[in-house]
Amino acid sequence: xxxxxxxxxxxxxxxxLDGLNLDLVRGKVTAILGPNASGKTTLIKCILGxxxxxxxxxxxxxxxxxxxxxxxxxxxxxxxxxRFPDHLRGREIIAMLKDLRGRPESTDERLVEAFQLGSELxxxxxxxxxxxxxxxxxVLAFLFDPVMLxxxxxxxxxxxxxSSMLKDRILQDRAAGKTIILTSHIMxxxxxxxxxxxxxxSGRVRFAGPSDEVKSTTGQDGLERALAQIMTRDSNExxx
Amino acid sequence: MTATRKIIVYELRDIVRSRxxxxxxxxxxxxxxxxxxxxxxxxxxxxxxxxxxxxxxxLISIVxxxxxxxxxxxxxxxxxxxxxxxxxxxxGLYIGLALPIAMSFLLGIGIPLVFRGILATAHLETALVLxxxxxxxxxxxxxxxxxxxxxxxxxxxxxxxxxxxxxLLTVLxxxxxxxxxxFFADYPLERPMLVLMLLNPVDLARVLLLLTFxxxxxxxxxxxxxxxxxxxxxxxxxxxxxxxxxxxxxxxAGIRRFKKKDF
Amino acid sequence: xxHDTAGVGHRTRLIVAILITAVVHTAMGQGIVVSPEGPxxxxxxxxxxxxxxxxxxxxKGTYREATIEVDKPVTIIGEGYPVLDGEGDRQLMxxxxxxxxxxxxxxxxxxxxxxxxxxxxxxxxxxxxxxxxNRFINTFFGIYLARTSxxxxxxxxxxxxxxxxxxxxxxIHLWYSKQIEIANNTVKGHRDGIYFEFVEDSSVMENVSExxxxxxxxxxxxxxxxxxxxxxxxxxxxxAVMYTDSVEMIGNRFEHNWGSASFGLLxxxxxxxxxxxxxxxxxxxxxxxxxSNRIIFERNDFVENGWAVRIMGNALDNVFMRNNFIGxxxxxxxxSRRSNSRFEENFWDAYRGYDLDRDGYGDVPFRPVRLFSLxxxxxxxxxxxxxxxxxxxxxxxERVLPxxxxxxxxxxxxxxxxxx
Numbered sequence: 001x002x003x004x005x006x007x008x009x010x011x012x013x014x015x016x017l018d019g020l021n022l023d024l025v026r027g028k029v030t031a032i033l034g035p036n037a038s039g040k041t042t043l044i045k046c047i048l049g050x051x052x053x054x055x056x057x058x059x060x061x062x063x064x065x066x067x068x069x070x071x072x073x074x075x076x077x078x079x080x081x082x083r084f085p086d087h088l089r090g091r092e093i094i095a096m097l098k099d100l101r102g103r104p105e106s107t108d109e110r111l112v113e114a115f116q117l118g119s120e121l122x123x124x125x126x127x128x129x130x131x132x133x134x135x136x137x138x139v140l141a142f143l144f145d146p147v148m149l150x151x152x153x154x155x156x157x158x159x160x161x162x163s164s165m166l167k168d169r170i171l172q173d174r175a176a177g178k179t180i181i182l183t184s185h186i187m188x189x190x191x192x193x194x195x196x197x198x199x200x201x202s203g204r205v206r207f208a209g210p211s212d213e214v215k216s217t218t219g220q221d222g223l224e225r226a227l228a229q230i231m232t233r234d235s236n237e238x239x240x
Numbered sequence: 241m242t243a244t245r246k247i248i249v250y251e252l253r254d255i256v257r258s259r260x261x262x263x264x265x266x267x268x269x270x271x272x273x274x275x276x277x278x279x280x281x282x283x284x285x286x287x288x289x290x291x292x293x294x295x296x297x298x299l300i301s302i303v304x305x306x307x308x309x310x311x312x313x314x315x316x317x318x319x320x321x322x323x324x325x326x327x328x329x330x331x332g333l334y335i336g337l338a339l340p341i342a343m344s345f346l347l348g349i350g351i352p353l354v355f356r357g358i359l360a361t362a363h364l365e366t367a368l369v370l371x372x373x374x375x376x377x378x379x380x381x382x383x384x385x386x387x388x389x390x391x392x393x394x395x396x397x398x399x400x401x402x403x404x405x406x407x408l409l410t411v412l413x414x415x416x417x418x419x420x421x422x423f424f425a426d427y428p429l430e431r432p433m434l435v436l437m438l439l440n441p442v443d444l445a446r447v448l449l450l451l452t453f454x455x456x457x458x459x460x461x462x463x464x465x466x467x468x469x470x471x472x473x474x475x476x477x478x479x480x481x482x483x484x485x486x487x488x489x490x491x492x493a494g495i496r497r498f499k500k501k502d503f
Numbered sequence: 504x505x506h507d508t509a510g511v512g513h514r515t516r517l518i519v520a521i522l523i524t525a526v527v528h529t530a531m532g533q534g535i536v537v538s539p540e541g542p543x544x545x546x547x548x549x550x551x552x553x554x555x556x557x558x559x560x561x562x563k564g565t566y567r568e569a570t571i572e573v574d575k576p577v578t579i580i581g582e583g584y585p586v587l588d589g590e591g592d593r594q595l596m597x598x599x600x601x602x603x604x605x606x607x608x609x610x611x612x613x614x615x616x617x618x619x620x621x622x623x624x625x626x627x628x629x630x631x632x633x634x635x636x637n638r639f640i641n642t643f644f645g646i647y648l649a650r651t652s653x654x655x656x657x658x659x660x661x662x663x664x665x666x667x668x669x670x671x672x673x674x675i676h677l678w679y680s681k682q683i684e685i686a687n688n689t690v691k692g693h694r695d696g697i698y699f700e701f702v703e704d705s706s707v708m709e710n711v712s713e714x715x716x717x718x719x720x721x722x723x724x725x726x727x728x729x730x731x732x733x734x735x736x737x738x739x740x741x742x743a744v745m746y747t748d749s750v751e752m753i754g755n756r757f758e759h760n761w762g763s764a765s766f767g768l769l770x771x772x773x774x775x776x777x778x779x780x781x782x783x784x785x786x787x788x789x790x791x792x793x794x795s796n797r798i799i800f801e802r803n804d805f806v807e808n809g810w811a812v813r814i815m816g817n818a819l820d821n822v823f824m825r826n827n828f829i830g831x832x833x834x835x836x837x838x839s840r841r842s843n844s845r846f847e848e849n850f851w852d853a854y855r856g857y858d859l860d861r862d863g864y865g866d867v868p869f870r871p872v873r874l875f876s877l878x879x880x881x882x883x884x885x886x887x888x889x890x891x892x893x894x895x896x897x898x899x900x901e902r903v904l905p906x907x908x909x910x911x912x913x914x915x916x917x918x919x920x921x922x923x
Contacts, residue, residue: 011502045502045503048320048321049320049321050317050320050321050502050503051502051503052500052502069322069323069324069325070323072321072322072323073323075321077318077321079314079317079318081314082314082318083311083313083314083315084315085250085251085254085312085315086254086258087253087254087255087257087258088250088253088254092250092253096246096250097322099246099249099250100243100246100247100319100322100323100324101322101323124257137318140318150321281807281830283807283830284807284830287890290890291890291892294892295892410892411891411892411893411896412893414888414891414892414893414894415893417888418878418885418888418893421882421884421885422878422882422885425881425882429882429884430884433884433887437887443891446890446891447887450887450889450890455809455832455889457761457762457763457765457787457809458763458787458809458810458832458886458889459763459883459886459887459889460763460883460886461763461883462883462884462886462887463763463886463887464763466887
């Protein structure tokens with residue numbers, strides 16, 4: 001589905017992504033994990049075309065990303081923090097994205113009902129709470145029935161009810177054969193949702209594979225402990 | 241509809257609902273009406289209004305232009321994950337912002353001018369030149385603001401750079417011109433002055449306004465040189481081209497940076 | 504009749520002259536009638552026939568004849584403005600006798616001459632002439648008085664050829680004359696509207712002199728003359744007066760004399776004079792004073808001029824009192840670090856001071872000379888920065904901390920309100 005080969009992203013002297021190789025498999029939920037500044041967000045932004053990279057290739061369904069934007073029709077993105085033009089209403093923002101996508105005939109607005117957004121969509125965005133804006137952001141990500149979804153800390157800021165609604169939705173979409181890539185700091189959430197985990201460290205893939213495998217190779221029961229063990233082992237390997 | 245136009249439509253809707261654009265129009269409305277009511281004659285009022293507009297329009301355009309683009313950053317990111325090209329998005333954001341600021345200015349000065357019948361007087365030419373140069377200055381300084389905002393990563397630093405740029409073009413540049421003129425006082429300066437005025441959009445707008453007031457009589461030989469230059473078709477074409485290139489060059493530079501930018 | 508300038512003797516003599524004219528006129532009855540139908544078809548012929556003191560009545564029509572010499576004291580009156588047509592090549596009428604009255608004629612087409620001051624109507628070496636209610640159209644010089652005295656030129660309308668300065672003569676031209684009254688005339692399109700050279704004790708009242716090719720009013724060496732309630736408007740170079748003492752200019756309007764070498768009122772070597780209650784509106788330079796001393800400028804309005812007052816360092820002891828300075832690009836400019844003139848109780852619209860003791864006068868002095876006006880005095884091209892914010896910054900700095908502008912040139916009691 002997505003093949004990444006030798007991806008290098010430098011900010012000045014700093015190599016944020018350092019020759020990264022990764023395959024993201026169709027029909028699975030993949031969690032991208034790693035400590036702060038390990039390159040998670042940069043990786044996602046490279047795939048989305050928000051950030052340019054210096055070396056390497058990314059191909060989407062066998063086609064190299066070359067700066068054109070048509071592949072993004074198949075992608076839905078939910079950023080970590082959602083901010084919209086202050087004076088537009090939720091409904092107008094939805095209409096705007098529909099317009100930009102050429103008004104597709106069918107759109108998926110199931111989350112509007114699930115979140116019971118109804119009347120909230122008629123208020124200017126700057127009067128809404130952070131959580132409500134996050135809900136609108138989720139609605140937008142799922143709106144166009146994308147084959148691939150990027151969710152950056154999707155449940156952060158959502159109340160427990162909304163959070164479980166969203167998780168249900170993610171599992172439904174996986175069942176429908178969608179590819180979902182997410183980042184999260186909540187390990188229980190990853191254990192609950194992710195089929196595969198990708199663990200980044202210093203701009204490289206330290207580990208990629210089914211989440212069960214992480215636990216079995218490290219001999220740890222929980223994902224969090226398993227990951228912690230990988231990190232400590234690595235830091236021991238670094239010569240003083 | 242192109243993606244650019246779609247973005248313009250929604251951005252316009254966002255901006256016309258914002259309070260500051262209303263204040264901006266009201267500011268010019270109150271000032272214009274006040275000057276015509278208490279300013280001692282419509283010629284005087286237009287002179288004061290022009291002087292004020294040449295300072296305020298660039299300042300508001302560059303500050304709000306930069307602020308808007310910084311604040312719209314995360315929404316811009318979201319839009320960039322949609323099937324929209326960067327150039328189309330940038331153009332849409334630019335026009336969608338510059339247009340309502342210019343409209344707000346035009347309404348602010350236009351309503352009192354029309355209402356007071358100034359357009360039917362001998363001051364029509366001045367009023368038109370003021371409207372056109374105010375509009376062009378808006379587009380110029382929003383373009384500069386966008387160039388700054390895509391170049392300087394931090395918002396606070398970007399706003400400082402914007403204000404410095406405004407100060408440079410509206411005040412410091414003329415100070416340098418004056419210093420240069422004093423330094424080369426022994427040489428014929430009329431033509432170099434003309435070139436220096438053509439290079440700065442604020443000065444160009446100011447000189448075009450001065451000439452509508454027939455102030456060239458005050459300026460002796462310099463005035464005659466300017467009058468002669470701007471009286472010709474070529475002079476008019478060059479000044480319009482000068483103002484337009486102040487829109488196009490920052491905009492093209494901004495687009496180039498925007499295309500390469502990492503979000 | 505208003506003959507303030509004339510002494511009692513002059514007035515008496517004039518009255519006597521008029522009485523004599525009237526008596527003679529009555530004695531002669533209707534005098535001679537000139538008409539295109541005859542029997543007398545030419546004005547020259549009528550003058551030959553008429554007794555001194557008699558009247559020549561000219562009926563409506565067009566008369567083309569050689570220059571008419573009026574060599575006896577007669578009254579010539581036109582009915583329905585008969586036209587004297589010079590066909591572009593000659594002077595129309597020369598008055599060489601005292602006590603001649605010319606009224607109601609229309610003088611046309613006096614051509615350009617570069618060898619003589621050819622005029623439509625010239626009076627040379629005479630007294631007591633009255634030139635009234637005539638029209639002058641397309642004439643080189645209009646009315647020309649040389650070596651005359653106690654004459655009155657009133658209610659005439661003069662429309663010059665309005666081509667170029669060198670191909671055009673003056674409207675009302677006076678040379679070596681005294682006790683002349685010029686009133687209620689309208690002069691347009693001449694070189695100078697009203698021109699005085701070596702004229703004394705005369706008055707110029709309520710005339711309109713506009714769109715002339717050089718000066719609306721131009722005089723030199725003409726002491727003790729009065730100029731009241733005239734309008735000088737839109738003349739190419741405005742008004743210029745020189746080398747004269749005791750001028751009195753009251754209630755005139757100097758309007759829209761606009762051009763790079765145009766002055767509302769240019770004063771050169773004018774002394775001991777009074778300039779009062781005049782309106783200077785939209786002139787490039789409203790008042791320019793050079794080598795002019797002891798002039799009192801009082802209650803004048805300076806409105807929307809480029810420079811209201813440009814006073815050179817060689818102008819001494821002038822006083823500017825209770826004038827209004829409103830909407831001028833420059834209120835006062837000078838080329839000198841020292842101020843040799845006084846400014847008192849004027850109203851300045853640029854004054855930003857306050858009046859805490861509420862006596863109607865600002866508590867801090869006003870310095871009307873902007874730094875920028877000093878700069879442009881030395882560096883003319885800098886004028887293109889007019890109304891640039893940097894100029895405001897410099898002017899304000901200079902006002903707070905005067906270092907270059909004449910420190911003593913200040914109005915210590917600026918009026919808070921416009922002087923009415």
